[in-house]
Amino acid sequence: MKLNRKQQPEFKNIENINIPVPEKINLDNGIKTYIINAGTQEIIKIDIIFNAGSWYQEKPLIATIVNEMLIEGTKSLTSQQIAEKLDYYGAFIHPNPTKDFGNITLYTLKKYLPETIKILDDIIKNPIFPENELKTFLSKRKQQFQIELEKVTNIARREFNEQLFGENHPYGKKTKLKDYDLVNRKDVIQFHKRLYHSENCKIILSGKIDDSDIKLLNQYLGSKDWSIKTEAKSLNFDITYQPKMESFVEKENVTQSAIRLGKIIINKAHPDYHKLNVVNTILGGYFGSRLMKTIREEKGYTYGISSVLVSLKHAGYLVILSEVGANVAKNAITDVITEIKKLREEQVSQKELDLVKNYMLGDLLRSFDGPFEISASFINIIDLGLDTNYYDKAIEAIRTITPNEIILIANKYLQEDTLIKTIAGKYN
Amino acid sequence: MIKFEKFTLKNGLTVIVHHDPSTTLVAFNVLYNVGARDENSEKTGFAHLFEHLMFEGSINIPSYDKPLQLAGGENNAFTTNDITNYYITLPKENIETAFWLESDRMSGLDFSEQKLEIQKNVVIEEFNQRYLNQPYGDTSLLLKPLAYKVHPYRWPTIGKEISHIKNASLDDVKDFFNHHYAPNNAILSIAGNVTTNEIEQLAEKWFGPIGKQKIAKRNIPEEPKQNESRTQTVERNVPFDAIYKAFHMSSKMEKEYYVTDLISDVLSNGKSSRLYQNLVKNKKLFSDINAYITGDIDAGLFIVTGKLMNHVKMEDAEKAINEELNQITTNNIDDYEIEKVKNKFESVYQFGQLSALNKAMDLAYHELLGDAGRINHEVEKYRSVTKKEIITVASSIFREKNSSTLYYLSKK
Structure with a gap:
């Protein structure tokens, strides 16, 4: 039989996506803990998520400093001793401060968990933020910050967030260079005391887990000696800001400009979100998206462009972002707007929709392929306090959405004149 | 396995x-x-x-x-x-x-x-x-x-x-x-x-029906041994000065490759490593410093890069890097440190095997180097490196005449 190379071999639509539901337990002190037992390697990851992002800080930088400096010294170990031990066991502790949370992640070989969890426990409960370490940290960070500010993509991000949320809102506020000189160690210690305690966190344990690992976790982080019995006071901020619909930050001598377009939009907690996510994927959520096709593959304006839905705890936003040739920034923005208009006005073909659906289902398979992928997929769901059946609903929405619904959703959420535009670099 | x-x-x-x-x-x-x-x-x-x-x-x-x-x-x-x-x-x-x-x-x-x-x-x-x-x-x-x-x-x-x-x-x-x-x-x-x-x-x-092609034999000129220290200075619109140093090292097929990789780990893998502890934390000369090998198949480079703290003079920064490199050539390294970087290699290797894609890529790459089965001997190759080899290889690489230095200055 002659091989027909023109014809795609028969393929199956993805029918079953096995979404493991994390097992939920409470440690002895009440910390909600999610357990994901999967994978083939003798490896463990522990994520601890504190409600301690920059949302909760009263002065600039404090939330980040606390999160990143936990490893810089405790009552019993110096910064160097902590680093030595972790490196010796081939373990990693990654701080990850965000707007809403202070996350700490430990990656460790299972056989060294007894040693490494002890360090994790110590840095969370007993950090001392030594004065000299703080000084070094700040002067180093101040320089790195200045370097980051040279990048058009960062200039655009800062301006865009400020326009979205306003300069006084924790999601919109820009860090300034002088902030690095005004940090007070007392505020750092106080922030840790106020927010890094057992009533203010969740834990996700993933990898090859058995009872002895859970027992160890309970023995350390499940202990009752780090409770302060107060909930973090939930601050509220209103977004009352009137944004400039278009803002431009000039930077000399650039070959590319960074562009961002977007708006405040629903987050994962909203029932329309799953469908909006399909619309966003068509627009700019995968390599074959309309924005990639037009702005990269037809016009050659950029190396890449994407459209992202960001779900924060207290808000969500859409951002379309790219770095484009400095002399075509205007054209690129016009093309983005045209693509959005098309989504609102013209029905997507069944062929394109089928492709996007299959791609998204395949992507979900990838998001659950392996213990750390599973935990990464659940972390945001758990953070937002959503039910673990979130992904079942996502699959349902992907499978059932119709071309008509796409037009409806696009018209409801993506009116072009509601988009804020930010350009950094050149714009003419 | x-x-x-x-x-x-x-x-x-x-x-x-x-x-x-x-x-x-x-x-x-x-x-x-x-x-x-x-x-x-x-x-x-x-x-x-x-x-x-x-x-x-x-x-x-x-x-x-x-x-x-x-x-x-x-x-x-x-x-x-x-x-x-x-x-x-x-x-x-x-x-x-x-x-x-x-x-x-x-x-x-x-x-x-x-x-x-x-x-x-x-x-x-x-x-x-x-x-x-x-x-x-x-x-x-x-x-x-x-x-x-x-x-x-x-x-x-x-x-x-x-x-x-x-x-x-x-x-x-x-x-x-x-x-x-x-x-x-x-x-x-x-x-x-x-x-x-x-x-x-x-x-x-x-794939069976695709014809074999004549592939021209690779004829890549060998880089002659470098015999003079090379430098270049540039000025750019950046906030701080930086220094980049490159030393020629072995090809991927030689035992020295593994030794050199471990040397770069001793110097700069993890927060406990020498360059970070000594030059960033203690002497506060750099905001960022790194040492790594390029990992090429033919003879590659051992590279040190550092961004200077604002007040630091280039000559002091360079001197400090050279001193750190010399420490290794002069036997100032202990078994614990070598054990530590070997442990870390083994751990990273295990984490890498979590993904099928990583495994597929690694197998193909090792096959290119001669045999996919090499993948299962990586850990023992790193484990077998001795302190003596580290000192010998460091001494042969970290010579001024084998170095190329780029001074990247801030146009202020």
Whole structure:
């Protein structure tokens, strides 16, 4: 039989996506803990998520400093001793401060968990933020910050967030260079005391887990000696800001400009979100998206462009972002707007929709392929306090959405004149 | 231990199969034995530009991405000095789509002037985004030609300059394909819940009919031994001074390679490493410092990079780096430190085996180096490095006459 190379071999639509539901337990002190037992390697990851992002800080930088400096010294170990031990066991502790949370992640070989969890426990409960370490940290960070500010993509991000949320809102506020000189160690210690305690966190344990690992976790982080019995006071901020619909930050001598377009939009907690996510994927959520096709593959304006839905705890936003040739920034923005208009006005073909659906289902398979992928997929769901059946609903929405619904959703959420535009670099 | 089976088709295509029943996806990796080192010095950036063209449709299939996405797949590729590597992950039951797509683009591409023009623009924007429009982004464009005078490692994979990409012609591109893209110059590696039997049948069906090509024998000039210290100073619009030092080291095929890799770990892997503890934390000379090896197949580079703290003089910064390097050559290293970096290597190796895609890529790469089975001896090779070897190798590398230094100054 002659091989027909023109014809795609028969393929199956993805029918079953096995979404493991994390097992939920409470440690002895009440910390909600999610357990994901999967994978083939003798490896463990522990994520601890504190409600301690920059949302909760009263002065600039404090939330980040606390999160990143936990490893810089405790009552019993110096910064160097902590680093030595972790490196010796081939373990990693990654701080990850965000707007809403202070996350700490430990990656460790299972056989060294007894040693490494002890360090994790110590840095969370007993950090001392030594004065000299703080000084070094700040002067180093101040320089790195200045370097980051040279990048058009960062200039655009800062301006865009400020326009979205306003300069006084924790999601919109820009860090300034002088902030690095005004940090007070007392505020750092106080922030840790106020927010890094057992009533203010969740834990996700993933990898090859058995009872002895859970027992160890309970023995350390499940202990009752780090409770302060107060909930973090939930601050509220209103977004009352009137944004400039278009803002431009000039930077000399650039070959590319960074562009961002977007708006405040629903987050994962909203029932329309799953469908909006399909619309966003068509627009700019995968390599074959309309924005990639037009702005990269037809016009050659950029190396890449994407459209992202960001779900924060207290808000969500859409951002379309790219770095484009400095002399075509205007054209690129016009093309983005045209693509959005098309989504609102013209029905997507069944062929394109089928492709996007299959791609998204395949992507979900990838998001659950392996213990750390599973935990990464659940972390945001758990953070937002959503039910673990979130992904079942996502699959349902992907499978059932119709071309008509796409037009409806696009018209409801993506009116072009509601988009804020930010350009950094050149714009003419 | 990563178990695998290997067979070769009549046309020379090597196929490696790793059975991993823990995943519902399959990783499909095609490595072509061609990289930036195979480029003409007047037509650099070609291997990478070509990688882009591989996604622009092949003889029988107008779009590469669409059918793959329709089958729930995802793909990407990268180009290095030595190889061009294409990879796919997709649901296991749709694996035949990967065979169909990869075999068609191995047999021929649907070239056109228009597609070439567009991808030239895309690559030029990539050049801008990654190298020219970033603070300190042009470093590798400066440091490589300082360290290499003859060997093609003297240019980065993106190319020497934008004009080389602008001037690429359709004939150049076709020529490149004919010389390098062929079954006998490629390794296919598959990891997932598959059997060797089914892969053999599919490989025979889709890749079997593709003809063997004549692949020109590689004729890469060897870099002559460097015998003088080289320096270059540039001024740029960046906030702080930086220093970049490159030393010639061994090729990947020599024992020294592993020794050198561990030396770079002692100096700069992790927060407990020497450069970070001594020069960032204690002496506060740098805001950032790093030592690493380039990892190339031919003789590569050991590179130290550092961004200076604002008040620090370049000569003090450089002196401090040299002192740290000398510490190792003068036997000031203890067994605990060596044990620590070996442990860390082993741990990172274990984490790497979590993903089927990583395993497929690593198997193909080790096969290129001579035998996929090397992958299972990596840990013991690192474990077997002795303190004496570390001192000997460090002494042979960290010599002033073997160094190229780039002083990257802030135009204030």
